[in-house]
Amino acid sequence: MEATAIEFNKNEFQQDLIRWFAAEKRDLPWRRTADPYQIWISEIMLQQTRVDTVIPYYTRFVEKFPTLYDLAEADEEVLLKQWEGLGYYSRARNLQAGVQEVAEKYGGIVPSNRKDISSLKGVGPYTAGAVLSIAYGVPEHAVDGNVMRVLSRILLIEEDIAKPKTRKIFEEAVMEIISHEDPSSFNQGLMELGALICTPTSPKCLLCPVREHCAAFHEGKQHELPIKTKAKKTKATQYAMLAIEKEDKVLLEKRPSSGLLANMWQFPMLEVTAETLPLEIEEQLSESFAGEVQSVEKFTSFKHVFSHLTWNVDAYTAKAGNLTLPAQMRWVTAEELELLPIAGPAQKMKTALLQKGDV
DNA sequence: GAAACGTGGTG
DNA sequence: TCACCAAGTTT
CATH class of the missing domain: 3.90.79.10 (Nucleoside Triphosphate Pyrophosphohydrolase)
Known part of the structure; x- marks a missing residue:
């Protein structure tokens, strides 16, 4: 006789996740602002980059370019100097191009719908959803590596997260379960959980606020997920x-x-x-x-x-x-x-x- | 869809 | 030393 699958209770999951996030979230510089422009900067910097690495860059960057117009008008050499050492330098040039477009086409207001914000340089599906949910409270998916890892375990999704098409599966999953009362805390909570508890190796399941909702934990498969094929050598x-x-x-x-x-x-x-x-x-x-x-x-x-x-x-x-x-x-x-x-x-x-x- | 695109931390 | 990773997007 196989163990019965656990029932996924969406409302209780949202509540447990958001309550945990409110209590345990880290005090990060970009969590002290409501400015969509500054939140946008943080999301670009955080792409493929550790929180601890980003903090000093973010702090210096918003001091140097406090408003969207400061960045729009900045000299590219000065901009790249601020980005020096962070890596993926096209992020900086794309961010400036995006900011310039917001200045010219949207009167300096960062768009609050997915279609318009996604049209900006450097804003892909993740960043669009992150800025929309965090800065504007819009219930949109923001699927990054953390979210795929966390949800692959909770919902026991065994697709290869290294494949581009897999992201869509997780985006649809998020839209099914996202809180409409607090999309910001829901999305950030999922990522924070991935960063602090539901880590790639040795997840801290005994400390997990949502382990009773987790199918992988229920079946003892948390170490086998997510499925991810290897990258090749350089x-x-x-x-x-x-x-x-x-x-x-x-x-x-x-x-x-x-x-x-x-x-x-x-x-x-x-x-x-x-x-x-x-x-x-x-x-x-x-x-x-x-x-x-x-x-x-x-x-x-x-x-x-x-x-x-x-x-x-x-x-x-x-x-x-x-x-x-x-x-x-x-x-x-x-x-x-x-x-x-x-x-x-x-x-x-x-x-x-x-x-x-x-x- | 695969490959390009950086850097520094970690087990 | 080395594989693997960290809040992805563009071509």
């Missing part, structure tokens, strides 16, 4: 990165406006084979710059792992005479180095250079 590439110096300046270049680390600054790089020697680097540089680059010396190495690729970098110093620079390159002083948005491996290079005492 490919590695070898680069030589150059700190080319002239007097008290160093050469930087701005990356292209699309793709990896778009519009961020870096030190000039060459893709190389594993055993490229300084002399060969010097030859390649001479070709690139028409001579005038000397004394290439290796000074450190490091590895940088992106989400989908790995760069193994050998860092070199070099001296330069009069170079004819391509448009995207610039000589910068130590002061300017601090003002430009630099990310990824170039950030490691910068740190190493400053430690070395050059520049």
